[in-house]
Every structure is written in structure tokens, then in C-alpha cells.
Amino acid sequence: MAMCSTFCPRLSFHLNCKSLSLFPVKHRFFVTIKAFSAQTSAPKADDLPASIGFLGLGIMGNPMAQNLIKAGCDVTVWNRTKSKCEPLISLGAKYKSSPEEVAASCDVTFAMLADPESAADVACGKYGAAKGMGPGKGYVDVSTVDGETSKLICEHIRATGAHFLEAPVSGSKKPAEDGQLIFLTAGDSVLYDKAAPLLDIMGKSRFYLGEVGNGAAMKLVVNMVMGSMMASFAEGLVLSEKVGLDPSVLVEVISQGAISAPMYAVKGPSMVKSSYPTAFPLKHQQKDLRLALGLAESVSQPIPIAAATNELYKVAKSHGLSDQDFSAVIEALKVKLQQ
Numbered sequence: 001m002a003m004c005s006t007f008c009p010r011l012s013f014h015l016n017c018k019s020l021s022l023f024p025v026k027h028r029f030f031v032t033i034k035a036f037s038a039q040t041s042a043p044k045a046d047d048l049p050a051s052i053g054f055l056g057l058g059i060m061g062n063p064m065a066q067n068l069i070k071a072g073c074d075v076t077v078w079n080r081t082k083s084k085c086e087p088l089i090s091l092g093a094k095y096k097s098s099p100e101e102v103a104a105s106c107d108v109t110f111a112m113l114a115d116p117e118s119a120a121d122v123a124c125g126k127y128g129a130a131k132g133m134g135p136g137k138g139y140v141d142v143s144t145v146d147g148e149t150s151k152l153i154c155e156h157i158r159a160t161g162a163h164f165l166e167a168p169v170s171g172s173k174k175p176a177e178d179g180q181l182i183f184l185t186a187g188d189s190v191l192y193d194k195a196a197p198l199l200d201i202m203g204k205s206r207f208y209l210g211e212v213g214n215g216a217a218m219k220l221v222v223n224m225v226m227g228s229m230m231a232s233f234a235e236g237l238v239l240s241e242k243v244g245l246d247p248s249v250l251v252e253v254i255s256q257g258a259i260s261a262p263m264y265a266v267k268g269p270s271m272v273k274s275s276y277p278t279a280f281p282l283k284h285q286q287k288d289l290r291l292a293l294g295l296a297e298s299v300s301q302p303i304p305i306a307a308a309t310n311e312l313y314k315v316a317k318s319h320g321l322s323d324q325d326f327s328a329v330i331e332a333l334k335v336k337l338q339q
């Protein structure tokens with residue numbers, strides 16, 4: 001298995017926060033950051049698992065699997081809608097007709113599915129991946145799901161003697177294409193170590209957060225904040241226009257101050273033009289808010305801003321905006337007032 005020469009050489013820093021006595025035990029974690037250096041090289045072929053499965057080739061799964069193929073990995077793919085496998089097959093991927101067959105033929109299988117229901121079904125269903133797992137194999141679920149779903153999948157996988165890692169990602173379509181995702185992993189550390197070179201092909205950093213459920217929780221908290229930030233930004237754009245300001249100027253003003261964020265700079269200009277090219281589907285953002293509310297409920301934590309934000313995304317869904325980018329939430333605020 002040869003590594004693709006287009007991949008930049010990279011250096012891995014490993015910051016082991018266990019060594020920092022400032023961190024109380026429950027907050028210790030590991031983070032590894034990918035950086036670039038002329039003195040080091042990309043993961044060696046010998047470091048990589050021999051065969052890799054990829055289940056779920058949507059907006060995220062497709063570029064992630066592509067990066068593995070371009071890095072020289074032996075990749076086998078499956079997707080519910082078979083046509084989405086074709087571009088990957090033409091890049092050299094193998095195809096199997098069920099998650100079970102993919103898992104049976106691969107050392108490590110990744111899954112990038114829409115939601116808890118599809119993630120559980122693909123892993124634990126009739127022809128699910130668990131049926132093809134066994135000792136020595138690994139299942140890495142990179143979908144955004146709740147901790148309970150992740151634990152259920154983990155149980156099914158571990159029952160076969162295989163290892164399980166949850167590894168939801170921060171970063172959207174472009175970071176997925178550029179191999180710049182952030183992995184929020186938890187579960188079997190043996191599999192974390194085995195999958196690390198693959199995570200480094202697809203991402204720029206990886207956090208190991210301990211027990212299954214912690215990766216899911218971290219992801220839901222991050223996306224809860226992101227969903228509220230976007231809703232607040234949308235309110236600002238709509239209000240600025242209503243009071244006679246140019247919303248493009250608001251985007252510029254925000255970009256120069258303390259609340260600047262890459263998300264505002266990337267999404268703002270297209271939102272001003274009422275254009276929402278899909279990178280992160282609005283239905284997935286609402287799913288993440290719903291799951292974050294469940295997480296908060298489980299520990300009796302009030303999250304009133306997220307609760308109100310969730311309602312706004314639900315309104316946006318009712319306007320038929322589910323498959324548009326989540327920045328289309330602004331449309332739910334453009335209410336036509338009766339004169």
C-alpha cells in the first residue's frame with residue numbers, strides 16, 4: 001500500500017494532559033495535533049490498517065473516504081443509495097452490498113451516518129456491521145449521535161470481540177475535503193491507537209476523551225453553541241436590514257471585532273444574498289440541538305438559549321429548509337408582518 005505523494009509531510013505533537021497536575025482527574029484527556037514539518041513524513045504504509053471500510057457516503061463520508069483512498073489506503077465502501085459509491089469506486093475503492101460484508105472484509109470500518117436511527121441500524125440491524133465484526137477488528141463511528149446510541153452500538157460491536165471507538169467530527173464539508181477535521185474520540189484506546197494514522201489523514205487534530213459517550217457529549221455541546229451562534233447572527237442580519245443598515249457592513253464589522261468567527265466570515269456573505277449552499281444540512285443542526293437538549297435534561301441543566309434556538313430551527317424545517325445549509329435558519333426570521 002503506497003502513500004500518495006500529494007500528501008504533505010506532517011508532524012504529530014502529542015500533548016498528554018495527564019502530565020498536567022492542574023487538571024483534576026475527571027477532566028484529563030489526550031489531544032494530538034497535526035502540524036507540518038519538512039523533517040517528518042506522512043503515516044507509513046506499515047502503520048496503517050491493511051483494509052478499511054467506509055459506510056455512509058453523504059456530504060461528509062464521501063470526502064473522508066476519498067482522502068483515505070488518495071492516501072493509498074485499501075478502502076471498501078457501502079452506501080444505502082448505491083450510486084453515491086460510484087465516484088469512490090472510480091478512484092479505486094472496492095464495493096460490498098451490505099455493512100455486514102464491508103465489516104467482514106475489513107480491519108477497521110468507519111461509519112458516517114445521518115442520525116442516531118441510521119447509525120444504530122447500519123451497525124446493529126439485520127445486515128448490519130456488527131454481523132461482520134469479530135476479534136481483531138474495529139468499528140469507528142464518526143456520525144453525530146447521542147451517548148445512548150453510541151453505547152448501544154458499542155455493546156453490539158464489543159459483543160463480537162471487536163473494538164469500538166466513537167469519533168464524531170468538528171468541521172464541515174470543506175475541512176472534510178481538506179483533511180482538516182477535528183476528531184472527538186472515546187472508547188477502546190487500542191482502536192484509538194490503531195486508527196490514529198487514518199484519523200490523521202482525514203483530520204488536523206484528535207482528542208481522546210475516555211469512556212464511550214464523552215465524544216458524543218463533546219460534539220453535542222459544540223454544536224449546541226454553534227446552532228445558537230448562527231441563530232443570533234441571523235437575527236443580527238435581519239434586524240440590521242430592518243433598521244436601514246447594510247447587512248454586508250455588519251458582516252465586515254463583526255469580522256474585525258471580538259465576536260469574529262470563521263463561521264460568520266464564511267456564511268455571512270451568502271446569507272446576505274439569501275443563498276444557502278449546503279455544507280451542513282439544517283435538519284442535522286436541528287437534530288443536534290434536540291440531542292443536546294436531551295443531554296442537558298439527563299443532568300437537569302437548564303439551556304434556555306439552546307431550547308429557543310431549537311424552536312427556530314424547527315420553524316425553518318417546517319418552511320421546507322431541511323436540506324439547505326443550516327444558515328438558512330435566517331429565513332425563519334423573515335416574517336411578513338400584516339399591515
Ligand SMILES: NC(=O)C1=CN([C@@H]2O[C@H](COP(=O)(O)OP(=O)(O)OC[C@H]3O[C@@H](n4cnc5c(N)ncnc54)[C@H](OP(=O)(O)O)[C@@H]3O)[C@@H](O)[C@H]2O)C=CC1
Pocket residue numbers: 055056057058059060061079080081084112113114115117118121122142143144145169170171172173279280281284285
Ligand atoms: N455536513 C456537515 O457539515 C457535518 C455533518 N456531521 C454529522 O455527520 C453525519 C453525516 O452528515 P452529512 O454527511 O452531512 O449527512 P448527509 O445527509 O449528506 O449523509 C447522510 C448519510 O447517512 C445515510 N443514511 C441516512 N439514513 C439512512 C438509513 N436509514 N440507513 C442507512 N443509511 C442512511 C445517507 O445515505 P443515502 O445517501 O442513501 O441517503 C448518507 O450516506 C451526521 O450525523 C451529521 O450531523 C458532522 C460534522 C459536520
Ligand SMILES: O=CCCC(=O)O
Pocket residue numbers: 144169170171172223280
Ligand atoms: O456538525 C457539524 C459541524 C460543522 C462545523 O463544525 O463547521
